[in-house]
Amino acid sequence: xxxxDAKPMNDKFDNNGLISDLSNxxxxxxxxxxxxxxxxxxxxxxxxxxxxxxxxxxxxxxxKFINVSSTATDxxxxxxxxxxxxxxxxxxxxxxGVIISSLSDAVENHRDIVEPHLYxxxxxxxxxFEAQNGALWDNGLFIFVPxxxxxxxxxxxxxxxxxxxxxxxxxxxxxxxxxxxxxVIDEHLGAENNSDAPYYSNGAVEIFGYENSSVxxxxxxxxxxxxxxxxxxxxxxxxxxxxxxxxxxxxxxLSKQNYGVILDGxxxxxxxxxLAFGSGHQHLDCHTLQxxxxxxxxxxxxxxxxxxxxxxxxxxxxxxxxxxxxxxEAYQINRNxxxxxxxxxxxxxxxxxxxxxxxxxxxxxxxxxxxxERFYLEARGIDPSEAVRIIVAGFAESTLRHIxxxxxxxxxxxxxxxxxxx
Amino acid sequence: xxxxxxxDIEDIHVEVEGKEIVxxxxxxxxxxxxxAIMGRNGSGKSSLxxxxxxxxxxxxxxxxxxxxxxxxLDLSADKRSRAGLFLAFQYPxxxxxxxxxxxxxxxxxxxxGPEADMSDFRKLFKKEMDALAIDHSFATRYxxxxxxxxxxKRVEILQMAMLQPTxxxxxxxxxxxxxxxxxxxxxxxxxxxxxxxxxxxxxHYQRLLNYVKPQHVHVMINGRLVKSGGPxxxxxxxxxxxxxxxxxxxxxxxx
Numbered sequence: 001x002x003x004x005d006a007k008p009m010n011d012k013f014d015n016n017g018l019i020s021d022l023s024n025x026x027x028x029x030x031x032x033x034x035x036x037x038x039x040x041x042x043x044x045x046x047x048x049x050x051x052x053x054x055x056x057x058x059x060x061x062x063x064k065f066i067n068v069s070s071t072a073t074d075x076x077x078x079x080x081x082x083x084x085x086x087x088x089x090x091x092x093x094x095x096x097g098v099i100i101s102s103l104s105d106a107v108e109n110h111r112d113i114v115e116p117h118l119y120x121x122x123x124x125x126x127x128x129f130e131a132q133n134g135a136l137w138d139n140g141l142f143i144f145v146p147x148x149x150x151x152x153x154x155x156x157x158x159x160x161x162x163x164x165x166x167x168x169x170x171x172x173x174x175x176x177x178x179x180x181x182x183x184v185i186d187e188h189l190g191a192e193n194n195s196d197a198p199y200y201s202n203g204a205v206e207i208f209g210y211e212n213s214s215v216x217x218x219x220x221x222x223x224x225x226x227x228x229x230x231x232x233x234x235x236x237x238x239x240x241x242x243x244x245x246x247x248x249x250x251x252x253x254l255s256k257q258n259y260g261v262i263l264d265g266x267x268x269x270x271x272x273x274x275l276a277f278g279s280g281h282q283h284l285d286c287h288t289l290q291x292x293x294x295x296x297x298x299x300x301x302x303x304x305x306x307x308x309x310x311x312x313x314x315x316x317x318x319x320x321x322x323x324x325x326x327x328x329e330a331y332q333i334n335r336n337x338x339x340x341x342x343x344x345x346x347x348x349x350x351x352x353x354x355x356x357x358x359x360x361x362x363x364x365x366x367x368x369x370x371x372x373e374r375f376y377l378e379a380r381g382i383d384p385s386e387a388v389r390i391i392v393a394g395f396a397e398s399t400l401r402h403i404x405x406x407x408x409x410x411x412x413x414x415x416x417x418x419x420x421x422x
Numbered sequence: 423x424x425x426x427x428x429x430d431i432e433d434i435h436v437e438v439e440g441k442e443i444v445x446x447x448x449x450x451x452x453x454x455x456x457x458a459i460m461g462r463n464g465s466g467k468s469s470l471x472x473x474x475x476x477x478x479x480x481x482x483x484x485x486x487x488x489x490x491x492x493x494x495l496d497l498s499a500d501k502r503s504r505a506g507l508f509l510a511f512q513y514p515x516x517x518x519x520x521x522x523x524x525x526x527x528x529x530x531x532x533x534x535g536p537e538a539d540m541s542d543f544r545k546l547f548k549k550e551m552d553a554l555a556i557d558h559s560f561a562t563r564y565x566x567x568x569x570x571x572x573x574x575k576r577v578e579i580l581q582m583a584m585l586q587p588t589x590x591x592x593x594x595x596x597x598x599x600x601x602x603x604x605x606x607x608x609x610x611x612x613x614x615x616x617x618x619x620x621x622x623x624x625x626h627y628q629r630l631l632n633y634v635k636p637q638h639v640h641v642m643i644n645g646r647l648v649k650s651g652g653p654x655x656x657x658x659x660x661x662x663x664x665x666x667x668x669x670x671x672x673x674x675x676x677x
Contacts, residue, residue, distance in 0.1 A: 371478055376515040379475050380529040380581065381503035390528055394519025394564070 013070035018045040040134030043124030059314035060285040068228040103140025121206040121234035133204040137171035147177035154183040167200040174207040183216040190224025198226040207235035216244040223251035239265030246402040249276040260289030263297035274303040275399040278311030295326040305336040307343035314346040323354040336366040428620040434485035436473040443469040445645035456621040461642035467624040471591040475509040508587035510578040512594040516566040523561040571598025579610040596630035608633030628660035
C-alpha cells in the first residue's frame with residue numbers, strides 16, 4: 001500500500017492506512033461481536049485494494065477512501081451517536097413487540113435476533129470497505145418488526161455528521177417478520193455549520209424481509225460538499241416478500257454506493273428507483289445488484305442520473321439469476337441526462353444468467369435535454385431556466401413518487417437548488 | 423373600429439436548415455378576426471406558425487412581425503407567449519414526469535408572477551376540462567405522455583383556454599380528431615373567439631372551417647400567400663383542390 005506524505009491525524013489508522021487501534025470499539029459489546037470486529041479488521045488490513053479492472057471499481061479509485069479515512073479525524077465514539085431517530089411517531093404509533101434501538105444496545109439486549117442477522121449480508125467477504133465498516137461501525141440502529149405487525153407511518157432516521165470533519169461508520173439492521181410491513185427513510189446529512197470540512201462516511205445497511213413482508217426503504221444521501229462516502233446496502237427477501245427501494249444521491253465529493261437485493265424465496269419481488277444528481281466536481285458511483293436465487297421472482301430497476309458542470313457518474317448494474325431460479329423476470333434501465341458539455345456519465349450493465357427460463361432486459365441512454373421539450377414549455381410562457389427545472393423535475397419524478405409524500409417536497413427543493421445558477 | 427392590427431406580419435421569410443420555406447408573407451389580423459391559411463403539405467404553413475412562436479429550428483431571415491404593436495422578433499419564445507401569442511402545436515411534445523396540472527400551474531404562474539394568488543386555479547382548471555370533455559384524471563397524467571392524437575389536440579385547446587392569449591395560431595388542430603372530438607375542439611376555439619382576440623388556423627382540410635368559420639381564407643403555395651378571399655374560397659378548395667389555384671397562378675405570372 002502506498003505511503004503517504006501527510007502524517008495521519010487519525011489514531012485508528014497507522015501510516016499505511018491500516019486499522020491499528022480498535023480499542024474504542026472493543027471496549028464495549030459481547031465477545032461474539034468483538035470477534036466479528038477483529039475478523040473484519042484483519043480482513044480489511046490484509047486484503048489488497050479492489051482491482052480497478054473489475055467493473056465495480058473501474059471508475060472510482062479505492063485508494064482515495066483509504067487516504068481520507070486514515071487522515072480525517074474521528075470524533076464519534078461508541079455510545080455517542082450522531083444518528084438520531086426523527087419521527088413524528090408517538091408511543092402509540094409503535095405497535096407492541098416492535099424494537100427500535102441503537103445497534104450497540106441491541107447486541108446486548110436482543111442478541112437472539114441480532115446475532116443471526118448482523119454481518120449476514122454485509123461482511124468481510126463482501127469487500128474491503130465493507131470489512132472496514134464491520135470493524136469500526138460506531139453508530140448503529142436496529143429495527144425489528146415482529147410477524148404480522150404493520151407500522152403505518154414511515155420511520156425516519158437521520159444521520160447528521162454533527163462534528164464537522166469527523167468520520168463516521170453508521171450501520172443499520174432491519175428485520176421484518178412474516179406478513180409484517182415497514183417503511184423507512186434513511187437520511188444522511190452533512191454538517192451544516194462547516195460544510196467545507198472533509199470527512200469520510202462508510203455506511204452499511206442490512207435488511208431482512210421475511211415471508212410475505214412488505215418493506216419500503218428510501219435512502220437520501222445529502223452529505224456536504226467535501227465528503228467521501230462509501231455505502232453498501234443489501235436486502236434479502238423471503239418467499240412472497242415485496243421490497244421497494246428508492247434512493248437519492250445528491251451530496252458528497254466522492255460517493256460510491258452499492259445497492260443490492262437478494263430474492264431468496266419464491267415469488268419475491270423487488271422494485272428499485274434511483275436518482276443521482278451531480279454538480280460541480282462531484283463524482284457519483286453507483287452499483288446495483290439484482291440477485292435471483294429463487295423461482296418466480298421479479299426485479300426491476302430504474303436508475304436515473306442528472307449531471308451538470310464537471311460532474312461525473314458511473315452506473316454499473318448486475319443482474320444475476322441462479323441456475324435453480326426458474327421463471328424469473330428482471331429488468332434494468334439506466335437513463336443519464338447531461339445538462340451541459342463537460343459532464344460525463346458512464347454506464348455498464350452486466351448479466352449473469354445461469355438458466356434459460358427467464359425474461360430479462362436492460363438498457364441505457366445518455367443525452368441532453370431535448371430542445372423541442374424545452375421549446376414546448378417556453379412556448380407556454382415558462383422562462384428557459386424554469387423550463388429546464390421542470391424537465392429535470394419530471395425526469396426525477398419516477399424516483400420521487402416512490403418516496404413518502406412528506407419528504408418529497410424537500411427533495412424537489414434540493415433538486416431545484418442544484419439547478420440554480422445554471 | 424380598432425384600426426390597429428393585432429398580428430401584423432410583413433414580408434416574412436423563414437429558413438429551415440438553410441432552406442427557405444416561407445418566401446415573403448404579409449398578413450394583418452385585426453382584433454375579432456379569424457383567418458385560415460390553407461395549403462398542401464409542405465407549402466410552408468406550419469413553418470410560418472412555428473417561426474412566429476420562436477421555434478429554434480425555424481429562422482426568420484427577413485421581415486417584420488408584431489403583436490399589438492410589440493415587435494415579436496426581438497422576444498424569446500417565452501416572452502412571445504407572455505405577450506399574448508399562443509401556438510397550438512401540430513405535434514405536441516410529451517414531457518414525462520410532468521403532470522398536466524403542474525405544467526399549467528407553472529405556465530399560469532409565469533404570467534401572473536411568482537407571488538401571485540393561484541387559489542382560483544383548481545376551479546378554473548376543472549371548468550375548462552369539463553368544457554372540453556376531458557376526464558379529470560388527465561390532471562395527474564404526464565403531459566402528452568401516451569395521449570392519443572385526439573387527446574393531445576384537446577389538451578392543446580385546454581391550454582389555450584387556460585392561458586387566455588390574445589392571438590392564437592392553430593397548427594393543423596383538426597388532424598387526428600374524430601367527428602365528436604372535432605366538434606368539442608371547435609366549440610373550444612369558438613369560445614375563445616371574441617372582439618379582442620384573433621385566430622389564425624393553419625389547415626389543409628376544410629372540415630374544421632365548417633365549425634370555426636373564418637372571415638378570411640388564404641391559400642399558401644410554395645411559401646407564399648397566392649390568393650385570399652372569404653369563406654367561399656375554402657369551399658371551392660374543398661371541392662376542386664389546389665390545382666386550379668396553381669394554374670391561375672402560372673397564367674398570371676406567365677402572362
